[in-house]
Amino acid sequence: MLNEIDQETAGDLVRVAHLLADAARPATLEHFRSAGLTADNKRPADFDPVTEGDRAAERAMRDVLAAERPDDAIFGEEYGASEGTSGFTWVLDPIDGTRGFLSGTPTWGVLIAVGPAEGPIVGIIDQPYIGERFVGAPGIAETTGPLGTRPLVTRAARPLSEAILFTTFPEVGTEEERHCFEAVRDAARLVRYGTDCYAYALLAAGQIDLVVEAGLQSYDIQGPLAVIQAAGGIVTDWDGNPCPNGGRVIAAASKEVHTEALALIQSRLK
Incomplete structure (x- = not known):
């Protein structure tokens, strides 16, 4: 199915992925570096924090999907799986790097992906505080941020x-x-x-x-x-x-x- 996505469908998935990232930005920034930010521990044997910023960002993204693509499935870190009928699943990590988020470092990000069971077609890494967004999709590899919009190209081969x-x-x-x-x-x-x-x-x-x-x-x-x-x-x-x-x-x-x-x-x- 990964090679069978038509251009119109791929374009709509990219459009909605941007809407999700747009919704998650204010939901995370409301809590980032805020006074009194606290975290619950999801793994008592270790320290696996979750904050209200994590939960708020995932709720915001799920609200967008309910309006824009209600037939798609969702799998999110904080609220689990929601079934769909379209064959596409949105995979959401509302804050990847919650330890960094809790510490005030701008190395965390919002992760968004969508695709069939075989893997993602569209992916976004969004860093709300810096204002950088990295996008990968059919025919798209670009980043936008303080330096404008630039193509994404990995480094040349080296040992x-x-x-x-x-x-x-x-x-x-x-x-x-x-x-x-x-x-x-x-x-x-x-x-x-x-x-x-x-x-x-x-x-x-x-x-x-x-x-x-x-x-x-x-x-x-x-x-x-x-x-x-x-x-x-x-x-x-x-x-x-x-x-x-x-x-x-x-x-x-x-x-x-x-x-x-x-x-x-x-x-x-x-």
Whole structure:
């Protein structure tokens, strides 16, 4: 179905995706860096925060979908799944990087994706505070923000020894997953941490070469996946397979750096 979407349908999905991002911006900014911002913990064994900004943004996006595309299904991080009949599902992460949101850093974002079961057709990474929006769709790969509208194109191929690598958490996941990441880390030129979905936006914009993560959900990766692929990049799991449902993910600017990093990961997987 991914290759069977007509231009009119794709255009409408892009239009509605922008409406969702427009609705989420004020809903998040009302709470960002506000006095007394608090968070509930969704995972008592750890710290997995959710704020009223997360909930308000998802409610705002769901209201738009109810008006614009009521037959589509929805899967959102905060309010779960809503069934549809059209064959399309909107996958929403109202604030990816709630820890950053809670801390006041502008590295969080609103993630929006839509497509059939096989994966997203349209993806958006929106950073409301900076005012940047990264869009990937059939025939569209662009960013808008303080510097105007620019095309999204991933970096030219380079060896891993010259690459910039990002991940959110230094420990990445399990001990095995950490060792896999460290193999790539030790081979890269520069490594940075803690930017959540903004790392994927930087990859699509041609600023970095790799993002390696584990333990992702579909709402963490589908928006970035569509944006990066539209910009010319590659996103797979650690076995080199499609990963619209999340899990262990490697996103790369080029086939060459993807192949080199994937080989190091594979060499350490049991």
